[in-house]
Amino acid sequence: MTIDLTSFRALSFDCYGTLIDWEAGIVAVLGPWAHEQRLDLTAEELLRAYAGNEAAVEREIPTARYPDVLAEAFRRTGTDLGGAVSDQWAHRLGDSVPDWPAFPDSADALARLRSHYLLIILSNVHRDGFAGSNRLLRGDFAAVVTAEDVGAYKPAENHFRALDTVLPDLGVARSELLHVAQSLFHDHVPATREGLPSVWINRRHDRPGWGATPEPGDGWSYDLEFPSMAAFADAVDSAFST
Template identity: 30%
Template sequence: MDGIRVIACDIFGTTVDWYTGVAEQVGSLIEVDGTAFATEWRRKYVPSMDRVRNGERDWAYLDTLHRESLDELLDQHQLDPAEETRQKLVRVWHRLPAWPDSTSGLRRLREHYTLAALSNGGFALLTALVKHADLPFDCILSAELARAYKPDPSVYLTAAGLLDVEPHEVLMVAAHGWDLDGARDAGLRTAFLERPAEKGPHHAADRAADVAADFSVSSFDQLAEVLNPG
């Protein structure tokens, strides 16, 4: 891992607990099983971005995609909340809790590396989320800056270019194999951070045994130990 200058961290599932955060907020806004609704909503995440990547629709930032998915789900559940409630539901993705190890581990890493949030979330979403969760990132690199979505290589290469480093000087940290596959294809180095509870108790998350990465860890604290054992 010599030569790493930047650590780029995925956000949803890797750094913050989207499942718990979305489920609790949804349950407080509409009469529905928040955990089931959160899972259904998240399942629409990658397909909605795929339509942008495949050119089936024009660029749209993540709040727009979340709103479209939300409206579909509400129709399926035969729910018709007011527009104000729908807007609040979209913004639940702006306020998600950090995993217990995220803040402490990121602070340790920040002593030696530039830390970047590299996410498919929009710039405004990520700004609000990082502030709400008190995450010590040096910068936010939204996919919105590349007008593309991970795992499109332009997202990773835009991040490296904006920070004036070579792709191989960036370590991408994520809890999702597809994200690390995209980063590796773009020339970045990769670390898998295993989050068994990412999708809640009834759905399996990606496992280290099934993901190709330069190495795997179970927390940001462990990542700090691996990169700076002294």
């Protein structure tokens, strides 16, 4: 272990991919669409085709609300795969965020972590979408920063710069913040750039490839790695008990 988990007062979290199983949510729409289009593709193949398109839309239209990003990314994915994406299908994905399932360990891990830290959300989503997801997470978050709030999507720096306002309001120094996320591309690249220590929740530790997340191309690092939120919460409980 390279950092002292007891030295931090707050945790900032990515949500989708870390706490919410966004890949399951995306495939729940792309899978039936592919079947309708008679495209013989696995879930991993669909996610791989989709990943770059979502990142591109977020980069090109940073002020778009997340449902519109999802819809446009779906249309572009359809073009790449040779299948038509109707407005109905596009909006079905765009409107699906509140239906995406939480990972089974997320709510319990958050409750345990809340006994040690203030919890902050830094998410590439819109406020209404996160509110729907938090009904599953039951998280007691001290602050929530979304793409809708900052007018950009990670890995842009906007979420992390917003911490300059959020942290002083909570009485927390930047040196007392630890970032927790699954996506190397969306979170650990900018966290490294911003000088924030981080924990990688490697949800895909038992699967090859990057799934719905583009492969990270820039410099990135992390201080600790865990296969799940439960394992991370166990390590925190252990650190505070000694």
